[in-house]
Amino acid sequence: MEAGAASFERQKTRQIMVGKVPVGGESPITVQSMTTTKTHDHEATLQQIYGLAAAGADIVRCTCNSPEAAEGLARIVPRSPVPIVADIHHQYLRALEALEAGVHCLRLNPGNIRKPEHIKLVAQEAKDRNVPIRIGVNGGSLDPALYKKFGDQVTAEAMVESAKQEIGYFEDIGFDLIKISVKASNVPLMIEAYRQLSEVTDFPLHLGVTEAGPPPGGIVKATAGIATLLSEGIGDTIRYSLTADPVQEAKLGRQLLEVMGLRKRKNVDLIACPSCGRAEIDVYKIAQDAQDAFEDRKIPLQVAVMGCVVNGPGEARDADLGIAAGNKRGHLFVQGQNVAVVPEDEMVSTLVEWAEYIHAEGIEAALDRAKSTKAAARKAAEEDRQRNLGERGEDANDSEQLVHLMRNKSRDSAAD
Numbered sequence: 001m002e003a004g005a006a007s008f009e010r011q012k013t014r015q016i017m018v019g020k021v022p023v024g025g026e027s028p029i030t031v032q033s034m035t036t037t038k039t040h041d042h043e044a045t046l047q048q049i050y051g052l053a054a055a056g057a058d059i060v061r062c063t064c065n066s067p068e069a070a071e072g073l074a075r076i077v078p079r080s081p082v083p084i085v086a087d088i089h090h091q092y093l094r095a096l097e098a099l100e101a102g103v104h105c106l107r108l109n110p111g112n113i114r115k116p117e118h119i120k121l122v123a124q125e126a127k128d129r130n131v132p133i134r135i136g137v138n139g140g141s142l143d144p145a146l147y148k149k150f151g152d153q154v155t156a157e158a159m160v161e162s163a164k165q166e167i168g169y170f171e172d173i174g175f176d177l178i179k180i181s182v183k184a185s186n187v188p189l190m191i192e193a194y195r196q197l198s199e200v201t202d203f204p205l206h207l208g209v210t211e212a213g214p215p216p217g218g219i220v221k222a223t224a225g226i227a228t229l230l231s232e233g234i235g236d237t238i239r240y241s242l243t244a245d246p247v248q249e250a251k252l253g254r255q256l257l258e259v260m261g262l263r264k265r266k267n268v269d270l271i272a273c274p275s276c277g278r279a280e281i282d283v284y285k286i287a288q289d290a291q292d293a294f295e296d297r298k299i300p301l302q303v304a305v306m307g308c309v310v311n312g313p314g315e316a317r318d319a320d321l322g323i324a325a326g327n328k329r330g331h332l333f334v335q336g337q338n339v340a341v342v343p344e345d346e347m348v349s350t351l352v353e354w355a356e357y358i359h360a361e362g363i364e365a366a367l368d369r370a371k372s373t374k375a376a377a378r379k380a381a382e383e384d385r386q387r388n389l390g391e392r393g394e395d396a397n398d399s400e401q402l403v404h405l406m407r408n409k410s411r412d413s414a415a416d
């Protein structure tokens with residue numbers, strides 16, 4: 001785990017190297033994604049790989065489904081900023097070609113390449129080159145023999161058995177540079193399969209919910225599966241499999257690890273209030289604008305957008321920086337202390353400017369910078385706070401009135 005980011009105790013796994021990136025053991029949990037370009041189009045694929053790396057992918061997988069794709073890999077690997085995994089579907093020959101092309105890892109699906117002699121041949125070649133292999137079991141393409149053995153259904157036990165069989169073939173030739181996935185599109189099934197697998201092996205595990213689908217449903221499924229396992233200490237590398245731009249997969253993977261405290265924050269963690277009857281701005285819009293503005297800035301701070309100055313600064317006092325809306329103006333605060341007042345249409349640009357300043361100079365310097373404006377900012381915030389309370393009252397959402405009505409209603413029906 002990275003320094004200062006520990007939050008869940010990880011199950012102990014062995015460490016392997018995918019190119020220069022360690023996976024398993026004590027190494028940080030990594031993010032993977034997969035290109036959607038034709039691998040033989042190496043320029044387009046490299047362009048996507050660069051985009052994925054910039055978005056947070058530590059490792060990228062490319063399909064190797066033809067001899068031309070393997071040639072593409074030979075051109076891609078030396079220029080890629082991150083290690084490349086070749087995804088082999090049905091043809092063991094493609095695996096041999098991908099190794100020849102210099103890939104840093106293979107992914108084999110035991111349900112698709114089933115002849116032990118082919119599997120061992122590939123593993124022997126990988127062993128000679130010191131290249132790891134991911135055993136990528138997929139609930140949707142389980143070996144038919146195992147499917148039958150487990151009652152004509154995909155079960156966690158069947159997926160684990162598939163992985164164990166493949167490990168057996170590898171061990172026959174003394175190959176142990178292995179990582180494993182047991183993905184399914186059904187979240188409880190996938191969780192159970194990984195739980196069982198982690199009981200019987202210490203090879204590093206690659207987590208994912210396969211064919212999760214388009215956002216937002218796909219994000220919910222993938223997060224439910226991956227986060228549940230990570231919170232149990234299971235998982236060494238993760239992938240969101242979405243029907244969406246893979247850049248989004250890489251960003252989400254990175255974000256999930258950051259919010260779970262499993263990777264050091266690299267990006268802004270934007271928090272925002274849900275808005276309510278007290279809001280002085282369109283919180284949804286300003287929060288979205290702020291999110292867009294911070295999107296590509298690598299600033300590891302927590303930044304808050306709050307709809308009112310009555311509760312905003314207090315509720316977001318743990319944020320490094322935030323802004324709360326007042327009377328057509330924004331009250332900027334650093335770690336809960338008011339530092340400046342800006343016009344409403346400058347709220348987002350001011351947040352960005354201060355975030356960049358804090359990132360470069362630190363919190364203390366930012367508070368120091370506001371030495372001469374702090375008192376006036378605090379006074380202005382208090383004025384807007386009092387005005388909001390005066391106009392909207394203590395009960396801006398009319399909750400108490402509603403509760404009163406509900407109580408009267410239930411009393412009336414009791415009397416009937």
Ligand code: SF4
Nearest residue numbers: 273276279307308312
């Ligand atoms: S009270 Fe203020 S900060 Fe809290 S949800 Fe409402 S507008 Fe947002």
